[in-house]
Amino acid sequence: SQTIHQWPATLVQPVGSPLSLECTVEGTSNPNLYWYRQAAGRGLQLLFYSVGIGQISSEVPQNLSASRPQDRQFILSSKKLLLSDSGFYLCAWSYGTGMYEQYFGPGTRLTVT
Amino acid sequence: KQEVTQIPAALSVPEGENLVLNCSFTDSAIYNLQWFRQDPGKGLTSLLLIQSSQREQTSGRLNASLDKSSGRSTLYIAASQPGDSATYLCAVRSGNTGKLIFGQGTTLQV
Numbered sequence: 674s675q676t677i678h679q680w681p682a683t684l685v686q687p688v689g690s691p692l693s694l695e696c697t698v699e700g701t702s703n704p705n706l707y708w709y710r711q712a713a714g715r716g717l718q719l720l721f722y723s724v725g726i727g728q729i730s731s732e733v734p735q736n737l738s739a740s741r742p743q744d745r746q747f748i749l750s751s752k753k754l755l756l757s758d759s760g761f762y763l764c765a766w767s768y769g770t771g772m773y774e775q776y777f778g779p780g781t782r783l784t785v786t
Numbered sequence: 787k788q789e790v791t792q793i794p795a796a797l798s799v800p801e802g803e804n805l806v807l808n809c810s811f812t813d814s815a816i817y818n819l820q821w822f823r824q825d826p827g828k829g830l831t832s833l834l835l836i837q838s839s840q841r842e843q844t845s846g847r848l849n850a851s852l853d854k855s856s857g858r859s860t861l862y863i864a865a866s867q868p869g870d871s872a873t874y875l876c877a878v879r880s881g882n883t884g885k886l887i888f889g890q891g892t893t894l895q896v
Binding site: 679705707709716717718719722730732763765767769770772773774775776777778779780782 | 817830837877884888890
């Protein structure tokens with residue numbers, strides 16, 4: 674069966690510090706991968722998605738970037754965090770685009786102070 | 787631009803009651819619609835996926851329907867239990883990127 678992991682589970686970082694969140698998927702190969710953010714009062718919003726190694730598409734211009742160095746690894750980064758980056762970050766995967774179901778990880782709670 | 791709305795934002799029902807959660811979307815050109823459950827501080831658990839060509843899907847006490855032409859979906863929960871208390875989110879996939887557009891959710895208290 675497939676499993677999706679995210680770490681860390683929680684993170685408190687000062688403004689201006691760097692960020693690295695990691696997501697890995699087990700039990701499947703060549704998944705589509707997604708980063709979403711859930712911010713208070715704003716719902717869930719897609720940030721990045723990837724259909725393969727090194728292939729990243731950005732949905733929303735922002736202070737964040739994403740990378741996919743391995744088939745089942747997806748990383749969300751920032752060089753300098755802003756207060757507005759606080760939120761609950763969720764990684765998801767699917768077998769493909771279009772008709773496929775998306776499965777979500779446990780999330781990372783980021784608080785920027 | 788696709789927009790997804792869920793009404794009500796919160797719902798409280800006694801145990802054993804059957805209930806319906808509503809989801810509406812503005813653009814009927816969707817690939818599919820997915821219902822999720824989210825417990826406080828947790829990730830999303832996929833409940834049901836309805837493809838655009840389908841009218842409904844069932845899993846246990848859950849039944850989801852889709853009326854694409856009217857831009858509506860409902861999630862029916864039979865014989866509600868305290869363990870059903872959670873936030874329920876619906877999301878539609880419109881484009882070919884896999885992007886899900888989410889509603890704000892309905893928080894259910896049983």
